[in-house]
Every structure is written in structure tokens, then in C-alpha cells.
Amino acid sequence: MNQCDWINELNTDGYTYVSPNHWDERLSVLRSLILEGAGCEESVSLEEIHHHISPQDINTKRLKVISTINSDQxxxxxxxxxxxxxxxxxxxxxxxxxxxxxxxxxxxxxETSIIPNHSDVLTGNSSFEVTCWIPLTKCHIENTMHLFPYKKGEKAYLMPKENEVVLFKHFLKHGNSLNTTNAARVSLNIRFKSLFSPENKKSLLDYFQIWKMSEFTRIGLNEWKNED
Ligand SMILES: [Fe+2]
Structure with missing residues (x-):
């Protein structure tokens, strides 16, 4: 898909798939971090992680994994x-x-893994944000996330190919149903927005950090800081 196609698709449907370069290398590091955080052997497949975590431990393990991934910025x-x-x-x-x-x-x-349909805009994210949804296991219709595209309105299931990630807009309703497969679905999600776009309830300084900045903006901010 060329650059214009995926942007058009995102603007029309509210979501799209992209294939970042060198992504397989990043995925293997992310998978290792998840296993490390969950206290599992490196050889465990993420699809099988439920055989290594009891249902009552899932939330504690989930928090440990999140903390492991985010510990080194x-x-x-x-x-x-x-x-x-x-x-x-x-x-x-x-x-x-x-x-x-x-x-x-x-x-x-x-059943505790089920996420009811919701739009992130209603939970405090702004419609100027884009979510990157990063699957770490193969997605099946019976265990993936679904959303409701702008254009068609009916439920669509996220079925990225290997090494693809999903970008979707915050206004879209999304959620998941009971996973009726034998395989766990593990995915990450992270939000991005322009430094200069409006906020909703998730504030710029608490929830976000600067990721990329043009030289022009960097100089401008320094000059602005020294104006008085
Ligand atoms: Fe959400």
C-alpha cells in the first residue's frame, strides 16, 4: 500500500494497516519483554501464555508486563x-x-478479558490522537479486536498480516468478544498526537511525552522560553 492509500483509508474508514520497516526485529524484542514481565521462559509461545498464567493472576501479571515494557524509555x-x-x-x-x-x-x-464496545474519545482521549495497535500473536476472527468503520458502520475485525500494525482513530467504537479459540491474543496499544493539538481529559504533560520535534519548533520553544 503506498503512502496516500493508507492515509486515505484511515480518513475514510477510520482505520488502516501499515508495515513498518524492521518490525520483525522489534516484535521479537517486545515478545521477549512480555515473557520476561510475565515470569515465563523465553521458549513459551505467547499464544500459549494462558497455560502459564492462572486466571486469578492475569491482572497482576499484566501490570508487571506493562511495567517491564515501560521501564526503559x-x-x-x-x-x-x-x-x-x-x-x-x-x-x-x-x-x-x-x-x-x-x-x-x-x-x-x-470473560474478564472482554472489552465492551467504546470510543476512546468518551474516555478522555481527544479525536486528534491516533492509536497504534500492535499485535504480537496471530489474529483470528474469534479472538481479535473489532471496530465499527466510519463508512460501512458494520462490525469489522482487525486481521493484520504478519508484521503489520493497525492505526485507528479515537472516534471509532471498538471492543472485543469472548475469545473462543485455543490461542491467546496479545497486543499492545499506544497513542500519538501533534504537540500542538487540543487535549481532551488526558492532559499533555501527564499522559504524553515529547516524541519527535522539528528543529524549527525546538528553536522556537527555546526562544519562547527566553522571551521574558
Ligand atoms: Fe479503547
Whole structure:
């Protein structure tokens, strides 16, 4: 898909798929961090992680994994770097990113993993943000996230190919249903917005941090700081 196609698709449907460069290398580091955070052997497949985590431990393990992934912000920036050409093309050169990446472990037959349909705009994110949804396991219709595209309105299931990530807009309603497969679905999500776009309830300084900045803006901010 060329650059214009994915941007058109995002603007028309509210979501699209992109293939970042060097993404397989990043995925393997992310998978290792998740296993490390969950206290699992390196050889465990993420699809099988539910055999290594009891349902009552899932929330504690989930928090540990999130903390492991977010503990080294320089490493996280390196992990996210292949997304930069897409995000800056979409929202401009001055970008903030969500400070902490979120994790979803959607375990087979686990009712507590169900996320009801919602729009992130209604939970405090602004419609100027874009979410990057990063699958770490193969997605099946029965265990993936669904959303309701602008154009068609009916439910669509996210089915990215290997090494693809999903970009979607915050206004779209999304959620998931009971995972009726035997495989866990593990995915990450992180939000980006322009440094100069309006906020909703998630404030710029608490929820985000500067990710990319043009030299022009950097100089401008320094001059602005020294104006008085
Ligand atoms: Fe959401």
C-alpha cells in the first residue's frame, strides 16, 4: 500500500494497516519483554501464555508486563522508531506519544478479558490522537479486536498480516468478544498526537511525552522560553 492509500483509508474508514520497516526485529524484542514481565521462559509461545498464567493472576501479571515494557524509555523509543515515518506523515513533525504502552492479553474463554464496545474519545482521549495497535500473536476472527468503520458502520475485525500494525482513530467504537479459540491474543496499544493539538481529559504533560520535534519548533520553544 503506498503512502496516500493508507492515509486515505484511515480518513475514510477510520482505520488502516501499515508495515513498518524492521518490525520483525522489534516484535521479537517486545515478545521477549512480555515473557520476561510475565515470569515465563523465553521458549513459551505467547499464544500459549494462558497455560502459564492462572486466571486469578492475569491482572497482576499484566501490570508487571506493562511495567517491564515501560521501564526503559530509551529502549521503548527504539522499539517504536519504525512507526515514526507513518505517524509524522499523518500528524506532522511535532509529535507526542503516550508515556506508557498498554497491553491486552485476551485469553481463551476468559470473560474478564472482554472489552465492551467504546470510543476512546468518551474516555478522555481527544479525536486528534491516533492509536497504534500492535499485535504480537496471530489474529483470528474469534479472538481479535473489532471496530465499527466510519463508512460501512458494520462490525469489522482487525486481521493484520504478519508484521503489520493497525492505526485507528479515537472516534471509532471498538471492543472485543469472548475469545473462543485455543490461542491467546496479545497486543499492545499506544497513542500519538501533534504537540500542538487540543487535549481532551488526558492532559499533555501527564499522559504524553515529547516524541519527535522539528528543529524549527525546538528553536522556537527555546526562544519562547527566553522571551521574558
Ligand atoms: Fe479503547
Amino acid at each position: 530509551a529502549k521503548l523509543d527504539w522499539l517504536l522508531e519504525p512507526l515514526a515515518p507513518f505517524i509524522t506523515k499523518l500528524i506532522g513533525p511535532d509529535c507526542v506519544r503516550q508515556k506508557r504502552v498498554n497491553l491486552v492479553m485476551h485469553l481463551p474463554q476468559d
